[in-house]
Amino acid sequence: MANEKSGKKAAHGPQREHSKHGPHDHRSHEPLCYDPDYRNPPDHGHKPPANPRYPDPRIYGSYATKNPPRYIPHPIEHSCFRPRKDDCKPPQTCNGHDHDLCVRKDHRMLTTDEQNRFLNAFSQINALAALGPLVDIHSNAVHQMHGNPRFLPWHRIYLLRMEELLMMVDPTVCIPYWKSSEEQAFPAWLLGFTPTVTLTSGPHTVTRNIGAFAILPNAAAVTAAMANATFNTFAQALEGVHNSGHVWVGGSMMGIPTAPCDPVFWMHHAEIDRIWAAWQTTHAGQNPPLAGAAATMDPWTETETDTRDIAALGYTYV
Numbered sequence: 001m002a003n004e005k006s007g008k009k010a011a012h013g014p015q016r017e018h019s020k021h022g023p024h025d026h027r028s029h030e031p032l033c034y035d036p037d038y039r040n041p042p043d044h045g046h047k048p049p050a051n052p053r054y055p056d057p058r059i060y061g062s063y064a065t066k067n068p069p070r071y072i073p074h075p076i077e078h079s080c081f082r083p084r085k086d087d088c089k090p091p092q093t094c095n096g097h098d099h100d101l102c103v104r105k106d107h108r109m110l111t112t113d114e115q116n117r118f119l120n121a122f123s124q125i126n127a128l129a130a131l132g133p134l135v136d137i138h139s140n141a142v143h144q145m146h147g148n149p150r151f152l153p154w155h156r157i158y159l160l161r162m163e164e165l166l167m168m169v170d171p172t173v174c175i176p177y178w179k180s181s182e183e184q185a186f187p188a189w190l191l192g193f194t195p196t197v198t199l200t201s202g203p204h205t206v207t208r209n210i211g212a213f214a215i216l217p218n219a220a221a222v223t224a225a226m227a228n229a230t231f232n233t234f235a236q237a238l239e240g241v242h243n244s245g246h247v248w249v250g251g252s253m254m255g256i257p258t259a260p261c262d263p264v265f266w267m268h269h270a271e272i273d274r275i276w277a278a279w280q281t282t283h284a285g286q287n288p289p290l291a292g293a294a295a296t297m298d299p300w301t302e303t304e305t306d307t308r309d310i311a312a313l314g315y316t317y318v
């Protein structure tokens with residue numbers, strides 16, 4: 001026992017040789033070899049702040065202490081400034097942001113910053129495990145969102161839910177659209193972005209096989225679809241154009257359960273939705289012939305009538 005104890009002591013050594021030096025001693029005769037000393041970390045001469053979020057008492061006052069002031073939130077009705085009565089311009093709303101339309105742009109018009117914000121928001125909702133469940137909704141055929149008049153209104157709400165999710169992490173983000181019929185090319189800035197999304201079936205990493213299995217419908221195909229005068233013939237033609245776009249991208253986009261993992265899914269559907277919105281402006285009264293349960297865009301509560309006006313839903317296309 002005694003031997004073991006003294007052996008231990010000897011192994012650790014009584015004192016490090018350099019401990020007689022001060023912390024900032026300039027040591028011109030460093031030994032060529034030495035063992036790292038984790039037991040005596042160097043004193044770098046300053047202490048961590050008492051409150052790392054508010055490091056500097058000169059700026060943050062008592063917030064920079066161990067006992068910062070208690071936080072009391074403003075009551076909800078007083079959480080923004082209001083002008084004096086004399087200066088009020090009706091209708092005056094508290095937060096303009098909530099009432100602005102989300103402006104969905106042609107992705108070619110996005111600045112690099114806007115591209116990055118879209119991809120960052122996409123990555124963030126994915127990291128928060130919020131994207132996978134949204135993708136899974138698309139794989140549930142109970143919602144009957146393909147191959148019938150629910151196709152356009154259902155995906156309109158689906159995109160809206162995605163946009164709301166993106167805006168929770170970055171309120172400046174709106175879903176851009178990919179005008180594939182005109183462009184005849186995949187958005188170059190997405191090529192390197194192949195996220196892995198956790199689905200109920202397991203993790204799925206986005207793949208693509210661009211141009212391998214279909215031709216991308218051109219502008220004439222879209223014009224022809226828009227030439228239909230009734231909702232069902234129009235929607236059927238547009239869904240066909242949409243299907244070819246999915247297959248043209250290939251990979252994840254070819255499968256209904258995986259397609260929404262690819263950000264281009266949302267941009268592709270924004271374009272389809274944009275075409276519908278444009279057609280609506282010249283075909284007043286031509287609405288999806290849906291009634292009863294089919295008119296509710298489950299799993300959400302919006303009904304077909306709620307889907308008719310995109311401005312009322314909170315967005316617009318430019």
Ligand SMILES: [Cu+2]
Nearest residue numbers: 138145146155
């Ligand atoms: Cu779909």
